[in-house]
Amino acid sequence: SQTDGDLGFAFPEWAYKPESSPGSRQIQLWHFILELLRKDEYHDVIAWQGDYGEFVIKDPDEVARLWGARKCKPQMNYDKLSRALRYYYNKRILHKTKGKRFTYKFNFNKLVLVNYPFIDMGSSGVGVPQSAPPVPTGAVTHFRFPPSTPSEVLSPSSEELRSPGVFGGVGRRLARGSVSDCSDGTSVNSEVDEGGGGLGEERIPERAAERGFRGASHPRPPHDAMFRMYGGGGGLAGRRPPEVATHRVHPEPLSPFPVSPLPGAGGSALLAPPLSPALSMTPGSHLPYTPSPNLSPMPGSIFSFNPEDMQRYLQAHTQSVYNYHLSPRAFFHYPNIVVPQPHRPDKGLPAAAAPLPLPDEPHPSPFKFKLQPPPPGRRQQREAQGRQGSLSSGSSLSFGSELSTAGGAGLLSTSSSSGSLSSAGLPKIKVEPISDIESEEEVEVTDISDEDVDEQDEESEPLPSHSLYRHHHPHHHPHPHIFRRQSNGTVAPTVPYDDLEEDVFKAPAPPSLFGPPLPSPRGSPVVKTEPGTPAPSPAQCIPLKLRFKRRWDQEQHTEEEDKKVRGGEERDRERGEGVGTPPHGQRKVSSELHRATAQLSLENKDC
DNA sequence: GGCGGAATGT
């Protein structure tokens, strides 16, 4: 079954399934929805509407039918489909837009980076349709983590782009998605639309044709459909059937996919055929590829990459959030974070330029990230358990779920020691887990350059994934500076996660406007500036804080362990130990992340 | 229409 389509594509399947185990590779509903949304043929069936990932199912029955066809469930109907959609609520993949019939909203913040890791950070984002989720540049033909920067992507000389090796012709054959033949013949039309030139096209057509969309008489070749999506004008316009082109020359304003907000993608003919991760291009089970030296997925979903990549990745994320107003929760103060500094083009994100110089790193020391998104915990269960007061207060720099799903705690190799980083003028970073919300764990990365950090370096023996993510942690550190950096340079306390959670589906406040610090509903902010530590003056450089979240597997997280962990933390706290002695079990992770994030901090170092 | 529990299926 190793068709090109199968192994060709680069996205590891977990990229499609942020929340689930790397087992089931069946099409998922949200995926399918995205697929429909992407195609203008279905504009009358389902379409983006409203803001930020909001879409309306204009024809529930039809959508259900399509879904049923895809899944070979002829009995599918909207009632059932909607039940499936409702299951997404808990996973926070989707939300219902109240008051609007058949209207739901994607939490792209949850999905984009896993499904569209190649968000182009270069554009200003101006003029992007509101409901538009970030759109990949489309140039990347294989999976990389972290995502490439545009320059990398666009560079013809980019090694990755040429290595045909494992990916052989990826760009050309994603057409796979179509093979979900319901053998019983009951329902054909396996794929959404390009089921197969003329064969699968049928059924829908009569109805569709009546409404005047989708020319049944002009079935598009499968490839066309695939390449259409992000290609932006360039490639697809030409291939599009005349009448379709006529009618659909301009993608509807709210349909994000055909239009790339990116400068390059808009019309760049240089781009390789755009791919849609949303398509069913699920790779074969083995994923025997090795994209690049830096980024080689290894068996067991372990990827390695270097700090530069990480940095770019985060940069990208930041920018995407900024551009698309993705996550007020995760990026409360995003404009001040890793976003490129206009006045510092040189040092700043070489997104379009060369990769960061990285002074003391002859060769990037790869650190491994275990990419194995654990299943989400059951929110209800967790809530039932009570929240333990270790709620996160949210906002300091949080890279939120994206990282959690795609990244995870890192293990750094030792080629670059924290010592070297220090000598290079890099900030010292402290890493500690700080919270566990909604089955996510956050790891706080703190700039503690001014502190006395004792040697946290231990070997980087890989830890069992579960041991990496599981600690609860009272934010009771001697130096838990977690600030919200405001545009005016002042620092604001972080905001409780819960306050922001709601906003995930709302439009975030304008970046420049940071309201007054929100009070913590639960009385005690989890993170706060150290008592007695004067808040940095506005002019001062505020310690950079990064926060990584990691999902964990609730199943593996027994009460017992929980207690153990907490006990450890308790002890640690009581002893009043500081930076140098993270709780047992966290140490390694901390030191690793420490180094990993030190690089990330570079850019903000000289503020 | 929309919600979510429960049982069941893959």
Next chain:
DNA sequence: ACATTCCGCC
């Protein structure tokens, strides 16, 4: 895990 199916409830 991720639906599908059924269903009582609002």
